[in-house]
Amino acid sequence: MDLVTILDIAKMANVSRTTVSRVINNSGYVSEEVRERVMKVIKDTGYVPSQQAKSLRTKETKVIGVILPRISTETASKIVAGIDEVLSKEGYQILLATTNLQVEKEIEYLRLLVNRHVDGIIFVATNILPEVVEEIKQVQVPIIVVGQNMPDVSSVFNDDYHAAKFLTELFIKRGKKRIAYIGVPETDYAVGVERKRAYLDALTEYHIEVNEKWVVHGSFEIESGYQCMKEIIDKSETLPDAVFAATDRIAIGAMSLLKEKNINIPDEISIASIGASDISKYVTPKLTTIDFENVRAGKAAAELLLSKIKGETIKKEKIILSYRLREGNSI
Structure with a gap:
């Protein structure tokens, strides 16, 4: 059959075009007998209303x-x-x-x-x-x-702030006091600002001094985590005992550098992050991370x-x- 139009449906059902339109759009009064007759013709012909025409009527595009x-x-x-x-x-x-x-x-x-x-x-x-x-x-x-x-x-x-604060406090409650932070640019307010602010607030509340050499910023890439971890180690006389990475990818990059340096995770330096990415389950050791679902x-x-x-x-x-x-x- 050629392309069926709403006018064709109206002729086959012996009703007006307006009646067919009311049945299709479920608007206006149509008797049950007429509605069933129109619906049977629509079913028999396989008619599908034009989405563009329907959009014009309903002002919806779906x-x-x-x-x-x-x-x-x-x-x-x-x-x-x-x-x-x-x-x-x-x-x-x-x-x-x-x-x-x-x-x-x-x-x-x-x-x-x-x-x-x-x-x-x-x-x-x-x-x-x-x-x-x-x-x-x-x-x-x-x-x-x-x-x-x-x-x-x-x-x-x-809830970036409270998640990051929870993670920083987790380090502290596990006995860590030399906690480094690897973040991202602060143009990203949630990840760049809120997570760093939570880290700093947690250290302050637990009366732990912030070592500026251990607070660095990179990008969201794995390579950035590697380079930032290298920067922390290269300029530190005393190594941190924990690293809070703003994202999983940063953490994975940092872990790669630590392994190259034969620094044991977690015995010498613990590390955790935010993201719960699929890959975080398959690195060694398995990464501790916050899941935002x-x-x-x-x-x-x-x-x-x-x-x-x-x-x-x-x-x-x-x-x-x-x-x-x-x-x-x-x-």
Whole structure:
């Protein structure tokens, strides 16, 4: 059969085009007998309503834009998996955009997705730059930010501060007092600022002096962890007895350097981090790390976005996710 149109359905069912439209969109009164007759014709012909035409009627596209800093990271893939699990059940499709950590791209994709008439946007953010915040506030569709507590914007984010403080205190309670820290640039507020602040606060509260030579910053890459650990060792007269790495990848790089130097983990230097990445289970020794359960972050963001799309009353515009320790053998 040639492509079936809504007019064809109306003729076959001996009803008006408007009646068919009411049956398809479940709007307006149609008698049960007529509804069954129309539905039988639709079933017999295999008619599928045009999504574009339906979008024009309902002003919905059933598409959600998702902006990611990088698509290749494990964190991003888990967040997207959580988003998709929730949205696919509601008949939504996902349109992915990756910024490669470029602010200009973030703004460009925000505007592009709005022009594509998506029903909503989930923005996985790595910073809270004023120009990005301002652009988000101008967006005319429901939007959820993931990963950062963005001012005046609905956000789903991790409890980075308390997780990092818990991990630092874990070192202290295990008898460690010379604790180094390897962090990331502070343009990333959650990972770069909050985790470092928690580390410093914990040392202060336990009256442990901060050794500035043991507080270094690199990037998110494994190689950066290696180089930062080398920097700490090269400029230290006394070695730290523990290293808090801001991410698992940094920790793995640091562990590689320690092994090259024949420094035993954890007997001489303990190490722990945040991320609970898959690879952290397979390094030796097995890495002690904090699990933020990123799939759950994606689910929470999708559920919050759906509530906003449906116009439901939102009880919490800010969702702070909990954390749990996944203990290995590195402390």
